Amino acid sequence: MKAILLAAGRxxxxxxxxxxxxxxxxxxxxxxxVEWQIEAxxxxxxxxxxxxxxxxxxxxxxxxxxxTRFFTNDRWQRTNMxxxxxxxxxxxxxxxxxxxxxxxxxxxDSVRTLLAAPGDIAITYDPDWFSLWSQxxxxxxxxxxxxxxxxxxxxxxxxxxxxxxAEVGGQYMGLLRLTPDGWRTxxxxxxxxxxxxxxxxxxxxxxxxxxxxxxxxxAVPIAEPWCEVDQQSDLSVAERIFSPQGNTGx
Numbered sequence: 001m002k003a004i005l006l007a008a009g010r011x012x013x014x015x016x017x018x019x020x021x022x023x024x025x026x027x028x029x030x031x032x033x034v035e036w037q038i039e040a041x042x043x044x045x046x047x048x049x050x051x052x053x054x055x056x057x058x059x060x061x062x063x064x065x066x067x068t069r070f071f072t073n074d075r076w077q078r079t080n081m082x083x084x085x086x087x088x089x090x091x092x093x094x095x096x097x098x099x100x101x102x103x104x105x106x107x108x109d110s111v112r113t114l115l116a117a118p119g120d121i122a123i124t125y126d127p128d129w130f131s132l133w134s135q136x137x138x139x140x141x142x143x144x145x146x147x148x149x150x151x152x153x154x155x156x157x158x159x160x161x162x163x164x165x166a167e168v169g170g171q172y173m174g175l176l177r178l179t180p181d182g183w184r185t186x187x188x189x190x191x192x193x194x195x196x197x198x199x200x201x202x203x204x205x206x207x208x209x210x211x212x213x214x215x216x217x218x219a220v221p222i223a224e225p226w227c228e229v230d231q232q233s234d235l236s237v238a239e240r241i242f243s244p245q246g247n248t249g250x
Contacts, residue, residue, distance in 0.1 A: 004098070022056055033104075045112075051069075052073055054073040081201075082202065085186075086190065095179075101175070110173070118218055120178065120185065121179075125170035129144070148167070154216055158211070225241050225242065
């Protein structure tokens with residue numbers, strides 16, 4: 001099994017912190033976020049890992065990481081995450097791949113849960129999202145997105161601005177798995193869009209469009225701690241969740 005880390009963006013919400021290095025090199029307990037991701041993926045049985053780089057692409061040449069391959073999004077300033085994903089199309093067409101954001105920290109068990117999910121397109125989500133979002137935001141709904149799953153574990157809605165807590169049945173983590181058939185379905189969707197619209201497409205926007213086309217997306221809940229580091233205040237939350245003593249919690 002292979003994994004693809006999406007690391008092309010700058011992470012502008014972190015301000016000057018990312019002036020000299022990509023967002024995923026922000027340190028959590030002294031270690032870059034990307035090391036946490038690689039460790040979790042490897043422990044879950046992932047044998048090969050690729051990185052899609054963009055901002056400060058040359059920075060990666062000076063690092064020593066167990067990365068099999070680099071793909072480069074030269075248009076990272078004008079495109080969004082789905083365009084970065086497409087840069088790794090060669091891997092996605094060749095076999096099943098786990099795809100991970102690089103501003104998140106998660107456990108090997110979350111990856112194993114994703115690997116065991118059925119279907120050609122699967123994502124993990126946190127049903128206990130409110131606990132984490134309450135630590136990150138004064139009003140958790142300010143940054144939440146709608147998320148709905150049916151009784152069969154199929155995603156039915158994602159990515160809109162919620163008006164009430166009832167519209168948020170969980171939060172997408174930034175971990176997904178695609179088979180080659182799933183990737184073909186994604187590329188068909190991307191090809192149906194005007195080029196400028198495809199360039200702006202983010203991941204939840206893609207998932208929402210796939211649902212509108214009748215595509216089945218499996219959504220599997222995780223119970224393990226995780227976190228997202230999107231702004232400087234998130235680091236203190238992440239430090240509490242992933243303590244150096246190994247006492248994780250929310």
